[in-house]
Amino acid sequence: MAALEGKKAVVTGGSRGIGRAIVERLARDGAEVVFTYASNAEAAAEVEGTVKAEGGIAHAIQADLAEPGAAERLMEIASERLGALDIVVNNAAATFTPAPIAETGDELFDRVMTVNARAPFIIIRYAARHLRDGGRIVNISTLNTFRPAPGITPYAASKGAIEQLTAVAAQELGPRGVTVNTVSPGATDTDLLRATNSAERLRMVSTITPLRRVGEPSDVADVVAFLAGPDGRWVTGQNIRATGGLG
Numbered sequence: 303m304a305a306l307e308g309k310k311a312v313v314t315g316g317s318r319g320i321g322r323a324i325v326e327r328l329a330r331d332g333a334e335v336v337f338t339y340a341s342n343a344e345a346a347a348e349v350e351g352t353v354k355a356e357g358g359i360a361h362a363i364q365a366d367l368a369e370p371g372a373a374e375r376l377m378e379i380a381s382e383r384l385g386a387l388d389i390v391v392n393n394a395a396a397t398f399t400p401a402p403i404a405e406t407g408d409e410l411f412d413r414v415m416t417v418n419a420r421a422p423f424i425i426i427r428y429a430a431r432h433l434r435d436g437g438r439i440v441n442i443s444t445l446n447t448f449r450p451a452p453g454i455t456p457y458a459a460s461k462g463a464i465e466q467l468t469a470v471a472a473q474e475l476g477p478r479g480v481t482v483n484t485v486s487p488g489a490t491d492t493d494l495l496r497a498t499n500s501a502e503r504l505r506m507v508s509t510i511t512p513l514r515r516v517g518e519p520s521d522v523a524d525v526v527a528f529l530a531g532p533d534g535r536w537v538t539g540q541n542i543r544a545t546g547g548l549g
């Protein structure tokens with residue numbers, strides 16, 4: 303039997319990049335997955351099609367997590383669609399243009415914090431109330447919380463917050479057998495990475511990474527699948543650095 307046969311999963315930001323790889327991997331492992339996209343309906347439909355072609359089930363839901371009420375609505379729709387949930391992956395993150403603190407406005411700070419920290423908080427709170435015993439929560443952070451970089455204040459602040467949400471939720475939900483972990487990717491080849499780094503910088507990152515390349519989305523998705531599956535049962539409250547050794 304597939305490792306996640308009969309499990310029901312929600313993944314935010316599943317239309318592209320790391321989230322897409324997570325949706326496809328969880329579905330391959332047998333889970334039925336609801337995933338979100340913000341605006342890219344075409345990419346989301348492509349993911350649904352890929353999963354279907356591999357014999358799995360994934361449903362795309364549009365949800366801009368910057369909008370008030372979107373996170374609650376998403377979880378209610380996912381529960382109506384799937385019934386009781388087993389796995390929640392907070393992966394979506396807002397895109398932003400890096401800028402020094404001195405040039406970072408309130409609006410950008412608020413938007414990034416809303417998508418990357420407030421929405422995951424609401425989703426974790428929903429999971430705390432409704433996730434089946436023995437469930438799994440995986441939150442995606444970044445190597446930038448332990449390897450700081452200039453120009454990413456709201457992003458780094460929001461990821462610091464999600465790591466703390468993980469730590470506290472693991473304490474609270476452990477008695478129900480629910481594990482809560484963070485996965486912190488290093489540089490991973492996605493639209494977000496290319497939007498925020500020059501080609502020259504990416505070459506430099508490869509040379510200082512012990513495994514001598516940037517990551518692929520599947521490098522991160524495989525770690526998430528381990529934590530979401532039966533083999534991850536004894537791991538909770540951890541921050542797993544999927545960085546090729548960088549950091």
Ligand code: NAP
Pocket residue numbers: 314315316317318319320321338339340341342343345365366367368392393394395396397417442443444445486487488489490491492493494495
């Ligand atoms: P990506 O390629 O930019 O994909 C982002 C995903 O999030 C898309 O599915 C997008 O939907 C969705 N999204 C964007 N804004 C949203 C919003 N306001 N509400 C809801 N969904 C939204 O990103 P990625 O590189 O795969 O990153 C995935 C996660 O890994 C993020 O948490 C990121 O911080 C983390 N991470 C990435 C790297 C890296 O090098 N790539 C490194 C460290 C950490 P649409 O397709 O509709 O736009």
